[in-house]
Amino acid sequence: MTGGFLPEVALDRTSPVPLYFQVATRLQQLIEDGEMPVGGRLENEVDLATRLGVSRPTMRRAIQYLVERGMLVRKRGVGTQIVHPKVRRPVELSSLYDDLAKSGQEPRTEMRLFEIRPAPDHIAEALGVPEGTEVTWFERLRYAGGEPLAIMHNAVPVDVLPLRREDLEQHGLYELLRAAGRIPRMANQVVGARAATTAEARMLGDSRGAPVLTMTRTAWDESGRAVEYGSHLYRASRYSFELTLTS
Template sequence: MDRQASGALVPDVTLDRTSPVPLYYQVATRLQQQIEEGDIPVGSRLENEVELADRLGVSRPTMRRAISYLVERGMLVRKRGVGTQVVHPKVRRPVELSSLYDDLLKSGQAPRTEIREFEVRPAPDQIAEALGIPFGAEVTWIERLRFAGDEPLALMHNAVPVDVIRLRREDLERNGLYDLLRAAGHVPRMANQVVGARVASAGEARILDEARGAPLLTMTRTAWDAAGKAVEYGSHLYRASRYSFELNLTS
């Protein structure tokens, strides 16, 4: 019997030690590729850490770190005394903080944005509190109507502190708010969302091209960047007939 029997064969990978990309990350990325492409089948056991590290020419801590990375992302499961297994792809999808604009782009629909209101003004108390900024601090206040194709989809209200990013109307027409925030270095990393439902008022129904009394999804959100700075407050209305939230959660 030979060591190969102990686990699925992980193909050799070429590592670049001169690259600024960390070794553990290179290993993790190749491993992920091979899993996604099916070179390492779902449910199969990997070779043990020591052998793997040996064969790839890295130390065991580095190998462990690469594996840990994939374990945290839900692709692998480790069991002490047993080994490391590839889990089912269904469970693998990463949690993502995405905006409606991103979602539409990904699903192949053409997002279009009509800006109905755009002004810099002091934040209302309730919003200042949600953002954790002083009462009366200035924010950019936006009302946008988001279309998918020709159909209106969502009526969105946002407040962004002016010291986070100086928004311009033109940029907002072409890009999603989250793209602009990311580009400005304020990557949204955490968010608190409340999702509810109510029926449309007459005015809302007219704007969204729905009947009065139609069900609407409501979402209010506060988002923070990695440093804990509040970057966005949003209060949105979605047509329930055309949109629903898809979420992937991890404990």
């Protein structure tokens, strides 16, 4: 009748980590390690709260956190169920560099252009800054596994982050933004496809007319400040976008 059984959970009330987060993290561990049966039900939140020695609101908040991440589903009058693992997976706002590095593909960056200039109109509009605002504008050729993969054009307002050519050759743009505390929290992307021009094909080591993926993106930080505009071109034969959507 009780459904799930919850093993010992140790909470540290002296820790600066919020209680509800400690509870949520512990629950998440148990679920991911498979100690809580998938599809099974959690104990009801009142008992759970009592047993862990926290108040019901705190327990609710912990559960709510996991519901938002897609790990749990609640139904009034029924209970809380554990969702099949396949469904989960948070939306990550990551950059190509991060993705490549994570999958062990050894990214390499070749800087083709690097200048500080007033933003062209369409870029200023995309960034939501006044026309003529100074941006760092650069074009990079990204290699993975020794082969060219993408041509990337980017603009970053100079007052958001002063970029140095050397940094960009050795690190991903998002990595640099994060390090500076200008963390991208929201992004608007348009993904399309077209045939490569002769020049593009030559740079990518592909043949003329080969299909390429196009992606233009504007990214904002948590305060709504635009931090980056990008217009990228990927070899379709070597790259595709994977993304998780939640309503």
